[in-house]
Structure formats: structure tokens, C-alpha cells
Amino acid sequence: xxxxxxxxxxxxxxxxxxxxxxxxxxxxxxxxxxxxxxxxxxxxxxxxxxxxxxxxxxxxxxxxxxxxxxxxxxxxxxxxxxxxxxxxxxxxxxxxxxxxxxxxxxxxxxxxxxxxxxxxxxxxxxxxxxxxxxxxxxxxxxxxxxxxxxxxxxxxxxxxxxxxxxxxxxxxxxxxxxxxxxxxxxxxxxxxxxxxxxxxxxxxxxxxxxxxxxxxxxxxxxxxxxxxxxxxxxxxxxxxxxxxxxxxxxxxxxxxxxxxxxxxxxxxxxxxxxxxxxxxxxxxxxxxxxxxxxxxxxxxxxxxxx
Numbered sequence: 001x002x003x004x005x006x007x008x009x010x011x012x013x014x015x016x017x018x019x020x021x022x023x024x025x026x027x028x029x030x031x032x033x034x035x036x037x038x039x040x041x042x043x044x045x046x047x048x049x050x051x052x053x054x055x056x057x058x059x060x061x062x063x064x065x066x067x068x069x070x071x072x073x074x075x076x077x078x079x080x081x082x083x084x085x086x087x088x089x090x091x092x093x094x095x096x097x098x099x100x101x102x103x104x105x106x107x108x109x110x111x112x113x114x115x116x117x118x119x120x121x122x123x124x125x126x127x128x129x130x131x132x133x134x135x136x137x138x139x140x141x142x143x144x145x146x147x148x149x150x151x152x153x154x155x156x157x158x159x160x161x162x163x164x165x166x167x168x169x170x171x172x173x174x175x176x177x178x179x180x181x182x183x184x185x186x187x188x189x190x191x192x193x194x195x196x197x198x199x200x201x202x203x204x205x206x207x208x209x210x211x212x213x214x215x216x217x218x219x220x221x222x223x224x225x226x227x228x229x230x231x232x233x234x235x236x237x238x239x240x241x242x243x244x245x246x247x248x249x250x251x252x253x254x255x256x257x258x259x260x261x262x263x264x265x266x267x268x269x270x271x272x273x274x275x276x277x278x279x280x281x282x283x284x285x286x287x288x289x290x291x292x293x294x295x296x297x298x299x300x301x302x303x304x305x306x
Contacts, residue, residue, distance in 0.1 A: 002264045006049075011039060013044040059093050066303045070296060071305060072286045074266060076101060076293035079301035087275055091119055094274040098202065098295045099126035101270065106131055110199045112156060113258070113266065115237050116171060116214055116253040117204025119274050124152060136194045137167035138201060139237050139257035142214035147190035165191040165246045169256040171238055172218045176253035177217075183256070197257045201266045203291060205273035206235040207281035215240075215251070227251075234281030235269060236290055237263060243280060245287025260290075268292055279303035 012030065015021040016037075023041070027034040044050040064079035078101065082093040106112070108131040114120070135157040137149045150166045157164035170184045182188055206213025208228060215235045216224055224292075227250045229239050231242040238255040240248040247260070263269065271291040273282045276299045283304040285291055 001230045009040050009044050010049060012040050013050050016041055017050060036037065042257070060097065061298055061301070064298055064305070067305050068296075068301055072294070074286075074293050076105070076270065076295075078295045079294065079298050091122055091274045092300075094272060094295055094297055095119060095122035096126045098109045098270070098272050099123045099229070101231065101295060102200075102202070102294075103130060104125065105171060105268070106133055106160075106200060108132050111136060111194070111197050112160075113198035114149050114153050115139050115201070115203040115257075116142050116152075117206070117272070118151075118214065119272050120202060120204050121152055123202070123272075124155040124159075126158065126190055127159045128154070132162050133160040134162040134165070134194075134197075135160065136165040136198055137191060137262075138195065138203070139199070139255070140167055140169040140171040142171040142218050160179035165194050167191045167256065167281060170218070170269075171256060172254050173256060179254055179256060188256075192258070195262050196265070198266050200268040200270070201258075201263065202270050202272065203263075204237045205271050205278055205282050205285050207278045208232045209277065210279050212275070212281070215255075234284035236285050236288075239263075239290065241281075241288050241290075244285055245284045247288070261291060270295060272296070273300055275302070276303070 012026055015026050023034045023037045027037045030153060058113045059080045061079045061081055065077045068077035068079060080093045080097045082089040110133045112133050112135045113134060116213045135153045137153045139149055141150050153164050153166050167188060168187055173179050206215055208216055215236055215238050230248055230250055232240045232248050235244040237257050238251060239260055240249055240250050269291045270293040271285055273296045279300045282300050
């Protein structure tokens with residue numbers, strides 16, 4: 001190709017990519033067919049004359065996020081990077097991305113379901129505005145008041161202006177009889193009756209190790225050891241899973257929370273996970289099909305893709 005043709009290709013590429021001209025306008029200017037213009041634009045890309053660079057939006061890694069979405073068939077997938085390697089910064093970055101996702105997808109009349117979880121509680125400060133939504137607690141309480149689902153339900157409902165339905169019960173109780181007794185109380189019955197109306201659930205990912213799961217931290221050493229021997233790798237909403245995502249019913253009669261079938265029927269189920277120690281647990285939760293979306297950090301995203 002001679003210099004005149006190369007020059008014409010460069011001018012046409014500039015008209016199209018920088019000046020916003022249409023292919024028809026360019027064809028009229030240069031006396032060419034629009035098909036010739038289209039071919040020249042393609043050649044400009046193929047030859048390297050034109051390079052297109054897409055910058056990641058904020059902290060979201062588009063390539064990793066897209067790979068996550070495709071591999072696990074997810075509705076929403078965000079792989080988020082933090083400004084430092086500090087674990088707290090990773091949690092905040094992931095929580096902020098979750099808050100931004102909620103603010104973009106929720107609509108008036110939606111019902112938000114909230115699991116317990118330490119990472120989840122970091123979402124509230126980043127929620128600046130929400131449409132009017134009711135908020136329902138999906139699981140009982142664990143940990144201090146600032147780190148349990150009840151407080152998060154209250155804080156989200158304050159932003160959305162909707163009604164809140166807390167679940168005033170421990171996440172895991174001592175035996176099945178206690179669970180049945182608590183479940184029969186009017187307030188808890190009223191909350192659990194609303195689980196089937198939830199349109200968007202936000203749930204945590206717990207790894208089966210101390211400090212990485214509020215369920216794990218709620219049990220005795222003998223109980224956690226027995227469940228570990230049974231193959232428990234992860235939990236979400238206190239539903240126990242092995243490494244392949246298969247359900248282990250070890251706490252089903254003692255947990256206070258949403259029924260598995262009801263959870264699976266919720267249209268949008270977003271899991272949040274941060275920290276390398278939760279990589280295997282996150283993969284187990286993804287394999288289980290209990291969630292339809294994921295907001296996580298780039299370390300976990302890389303691990304579950306590999």
C-alpha cells in the first residue's frame with residue numbers, strides 16, 4: 001500500500017474514531033462506498049494503525065469480571081482491586097462495589113433479603129440512596145451488634161425508606177426443639193413468611209475456619225471439628241457445603257434462617273467475599289448454585305478461575 005493510501009486510511013480512521021463521523025458521511029466526503037470505508041476501518045485496526053484501549057471503571061477489573069461471569073453463568077460479577085494489600089482495604093473495596101451494584105439494580109418495590117456476615121456490614125456506609133424497598137433479614141444474629149444482619153437491615157431500611165423485618169434469633173441454636181420453638185413465635189414467623197417475597201438477596205461467603213465464618217465462630221470446637229471431618233468447606237446463610245458445592249445437612253435442624261428452596265427461588269442472589277482465605281469457600285458457593293451473582297476481590301476471582 002502506497003503512502004497516499006496509508007494517509008487516506010489514517011484520515012478516515014481519525015474522522016471515524018476521533019471526530020465521530022458516520023461511515024456514510026465519510027463515504028460522501030471521500031467519494032467512496034460505505035463498504036469501502038468499513039473495510040478501511042477494519043484494516044486500520046488489524047494493521048495496528050488504530051489501537052483501542054478500554055480503561056477499567058474504577059476498581060473493577062473488567063477482564064476478570066467477564067471471565068467470572070462466563071465461567072459460572074452469573075448475572076452480575078465484579079472482581080475488585082484495592083489500593084493496597086491490606087485486608088481491610090480489600091473488604092472496603094468489595095463492600096463499596098456491592099453498594100454501587102445495589103444502587104444501580106434495585107427498583108421501587110423490590111424486597112431486599114440480608115444475610116449476616118462481617119463483610120456485609122461494611123456495605124452500609126457506601127449506600128447513599130436507594131429506591132423504596134422493604135428489607136428482610138434472612139438469617140439469625142451472630143457476633144456483636146455492629147456485625148450482624150439485624151443492624152444491617154435497619155441501616156438499609158433507613159436509606160431506602162421501606163419497612164424492615166428483623167429476625168431476632170441466634171444464627172444457630174442448641175438443638176432442633178429450640179429452633180422449632182423460636183420459629184413458632186409471632187415475630188419470627190412474620191419475618192420468615194416474607195422470605196418468599198424477596199427479589200434480591202445479599203449473602204456472605206463463610207470459609208470453614210476460625211474468623212472466616214460467623215457460623216463457625218458460633219459453634220464449639222467439637223462441633224466445628226465434627227463438621228470439618230464431614231467435609232464442610234463453606235457456608236452461606238448457614239447452609240453448609242463441601243468443596244464441590246454439595247450440601248451437607250449438619251446444621252439444618254438448628255439453623256435459624258431462610259429455607260434452601262426459598263433461597264434458590266429468589267431471582268437475584270448476590271454473594272460477597274473478600275480475602276484469600278475464602279477462595280475455596282467462594283468456589284464451593286459458586287458450584288452450589290445457591291447464588292446468581294458475585295462481588296469479590298481480584299485474588300479470589302483469580303483463584304476460582306484457575
